Amino acid sequence: MIPAPTRPAQPDAGPARWQALWRDAVRDPRELLAILGLEGLAPRLSAAAAAQFPLRVPRGFVARMRRGDPHDPLLRQVLPLDDEDRLVPGFGTDAVGDGAARGATGVIHKYDGRALLVATGSCAIHCRYCFRRHFPYAAETAAAGRWREAIDYLRDDTSIHEVLLSGGDPLSLATGRLAELADGLRDIAHLRRLRLHTRLPIVLPERVDEGLLAWLRALPWPVVVVVHANHPAEIDADVAAALRRLREAGATVLNQAVLLRGVNDDAAVLAALSERLVEAGALPYYLHQLDRVAGAAHFEVDDARALEIHARMQATLPGYLVPRLVREVAGAPAKSPLHPPDV
Numbered sequence: 001m002i003p004a005p006t007r008p009a010q011p012d013a014g015p016a017r018w019q020a021l022w023r024d025a026v027r028d029p030r031e032l033l034a035i036l037g038l039e040g041l042a043p044r045l046s047a048a049a050a051a052q053f054p055l056r057v058p059r060g061f062v063a064r065m066r067r068g069d070p071h072d073p074l075l076r077q078v079l080p081l082d083d084e085d086r087l088v089p090g091f092g093t094d095a096v097g098d099g100a101a102r103g104a105t106g107v108i109h110k111y112d113g114r115a116l117l118v119a120t121g122s123c124a125i126h127c128r129y130c131f132r133r134h135f136p137y138a139a140e141t142a143a144a145g146r147w148r149e150a151i152d153y154l155r156d157d158t159s160i161h162e163v164l165l166s167g168g169d170p171l172s173l174a175t176g177r178l179a180e181l182a183d184g185l186r187d188i189a190h191l192r193r194l195r196l197h198t199r200l201p202i203v204l205p206e207r208v209d210e211g212l213l214a215w216l217r218a219l220p221w222p223v224v225v226v227v228h229a230n231h232p233a234e235i236d237a238d239v240a241a242a243l244r245r246l247r248e249a250g251a252t253v254l255n256q257a258v259l260l261r262g263v264n265d266d267a268a269v270l271a272a273l274s275e276r277l278v279e280a281g282a283l284p285y286y287l288h289q290l291d292r293v294a295g296a297a298h299f300e301v302d303d304a305r306a307l308e309i310h311a312r313m314q315a316t317l318p319g320y321l322v323p324r325l326v327r328e329v330a331g332a333p334a335k336s337p338l339h340p341p342d343v
Contacts, residue, residue, distance in 0.1 A: 018206040022124055022172075025058050029080055032057065036075065037068045049084035049295060053133045056126045061203045064233055073231045073263040077127050084128065088297035093134035095291040097330025104153035106142025111334060114162040114195075117142040117150055119170040119181070125203045129258060129299045131291035137168065143177070151184045154191070162193040171200040175211040182219060194221045197256075199228040202235070205242035216249040225251045227282060231264050232272040240280035247281040254285035257323065259306055260299045267312035274313075274321040284323035289338065291328060307340055 026032050029045050032055065057078045066072045103109035108116040121137025123130075142150035154160055163185065170178070185191055200207040216223055225246050229235055235243075246253050255277050257264065264270055274284045287310065290300045301309075310325040326335040 016209060018204055018209060021058060021204060021206055025056050026062055027055055029055050035062060036065055038070055041070055044081050046080050046082045046085050049080040053126055055080055058124055058204045064236055074233055076263050083298035084295040091292045091294045091297050093294055095131045095293040096328045105144055105149045106140055107150050107153050113159060114164060115154060115160050116164040116166050118167055119143060119165045120168040120173055122172040123169045124172060124200050129260060129290060129296040131293045133293060147181055147184050155188050158190045161190055162195060163191060164195045164197060166197040169198050169200055170196055171198045171207050175215050179215055194219060195224040197226045201227050201242045202229045202239055205238045208242035208245050213245055213249040216251055223251045226254045226256055226285060229255055230257045230260060232276045235276045243280040243282050253282040255282045256286040258288045258290060259301050261301050265301045267309045271313055271317055274317055278321060284321055287323040287325050289327040303338060307338060
């Protein structure tokens with residue numbers, strides 16, 4: 001059972017600005033094309049892909065896209081095109097083995113010492129390469145039953161020292177809901193760290209408001225916030241300020257990116273991303289090879305090209321700005337680094 005809160009939970013005082021911006025997201029692919037002057041792309045839209053995994057993109061993120069450019073790297077990440085309709089062998093609905101690692105409702109327990117809570121199925125943006133685009137969120141969300149089953153699981157397994165909040169996106173929850181979860185975790189003596197995996201500070205930087213920062217400062221554990229930016233054009237002045245605010249609230253801020261064909265499969269682009277991140281106080285953490293989820297095969301970069309790109313980054317950047325090139329393999333005890341064939 002969740003214990004009584006150790007401090008009174010402060011409910012959100014009405015909808016916050018970020019929630020209003022969330023509700024105003026672009027959801028119609030044709031509207032997105034009209035905003036960008038790209039109506040000519042309409043014949044390539046996939047109604048099936050948009051029905052299975054609907055478009056959602058905040059207008060502030062749209063504003064960072066290049067008008068009139070059908071190859072814009074930010075647009076490519078969100079637009080449901082007919083490329084997604086191809087059935088490609090090896091691409092399935094559970095690319096990373098989440099189902100086999102289920103520990104309890106909304107708990108994914110793959111690695112020693114840490115467990116992941118699927119805090120919500122909601123995201124502010126729907127990325128077309130999302131490895132959980134087919135995940136059964138309706139049945140497998142930790143918030144079901146006010147977190148009780150998930151928290152009981154974490155309490156009973158004393159080997160778990162770190163909890164990861166993921167989803168969906170945990171920061172899509174109102175701050176009061178996050179506080180409710182944290183109150184449930186407070187009496188777990190073996191918990192040492194809390195980690196949040198989130199794209200909201202990148203796509204909706206208004207989410208990093210004073211209420212969220214106050215919640216972070218009050219947490220009893222060290223906090224790591226892992227954000228997700230794939231291209232330097234995603235990091236404008238507002239995003240950089242949001243990342244700095246997270247640092248100033250005491251969080252360690254890291255970034256993970258996905259290597260995506262036609263988006264960031266270029267060493268100079270990724271080097272520019274690393275530079276922008278560190279200027280805003282976030283360190284590059286992982287560069288993931290694509291998880292082979294159905295609908296995303298057109299984003300795949302082959303391993304030889306990935307290794308070439310990574311080697312060029314190593315040759316031009318200081319080591320702390322070079323993310324680890326990894327792949328998630330279902331059933332493996334950790335992320336698997338990619339190495340040249342002769343290593």
